[in-house]
Amino acid sequence: MTKPYIAGIGGANVDIHGQSFAPLIRRDSNPGRLHLSMGGVMRNILDNLTRLGEACQIVTAVGDDAYGQMLRTGCQALGMGTDGMLTRPGHSSSTYISIMDSAGDMLVAMSDMRILTEMDEGFVAGQMELLNGAELVVCDGNLSASALNYLTAHCTAPLCMDPVSTTWARKLVPILGRFDTIKPNRLEMEILADMPIATEEDLEEACTRVLAAGVRRVFVSLGADGIYYKGPGGSIHRRSRRFDRMVNATGAGDATMAGILHATRKGLDESEILDWALGAGLVAISGKDTINPDMSEQAIQQMIKEYVK
Helix, strand or coil, X not given: CCCCXXXXXXXXXXXXXXXXXXXXXXXXXXXXXXXXXXXXXXXXXXXXXXXXXXXXXXXXXXXXXXXXXXXXXXXXXXXXXXXXXXXXXXXXXXXXXXXXXXXXXXXXXXXXXXXXXXXXXXXXXXXXXXXXXXXXXXXXXXXXXXXXXXHHHHCCCCEEEECCCHHHHHHHHHHHHHCCEECCEHHHXXXXXXXXXXXXXXXHHHHHHHHHCCCCEEEEECHHHCEEEECHHHCEEEECECCCCCCCCCCHHHHHHHHHHHHHHCCCCHHHHHHHHHHHHHHHHCCCCCCCCCCCHHHHHHHHHHHEC
16 A cells, blocks of 8 residues: 555454344343444544545454454455455454343343454564554554554554553553553543542643653543543643434444544644544444444534534
């Protein structure tokens, strides 16, 4: 890929969601609806970026099964480069299944992400040429500690991280200063900054600590309360939203990161990047699926105009 691109390294999986038409009967076959889709935090971020017109390359591992083929052909159909998507013979692709009752409450879920262990230090080393050729690299917390350590020590492109969970955030603490940009939520930020966050002052202090570790930009996702930013030179920006049309919150964080990266690539200033981050998140939660097929620059700009303040 010769044109400027964004690379993503991390998990890509197939999501299976089932919902019963009637109250569930245990240990029996229950009529309902099943929905199959591509997922994974890093893959979802690249999916949104591709819909926004960015050239993207995905770096991940899949099995030699039907789901692995689905992930490969699905990403290619979006226009995403799959040069870094390696097939591991004899392995199952990363898969997540959830079963919900007739009211939409999750009864049980199971994930098979054993293939992530294949994305070890050697796997990352073999992908460095592709990664270092990118203008930006985004990763999620699904990589092992050793793989993350190798990536952050050898990647020359700016690294952007979505911690994914508090568990994964703990892995980042020793190498935190190697990231250009991070987008934690409040709980993940408490882990990264090693302090509780109860007030606006706490939030600023937590960001100051993370910046002191070497991070250049930190975007703290606050859910319904918007997003908080602190960057180079101590610049601070805050955005909130007024939005009452939420359909599905599942993909909000992935779209928010995509908005940050796309606005960064467009050369927008810090304040505008925050607008795009929140606007992209609103486009995501206004759709029924994790990835809103209506994601576009125009859709984001409309959300910013109507709901971001």
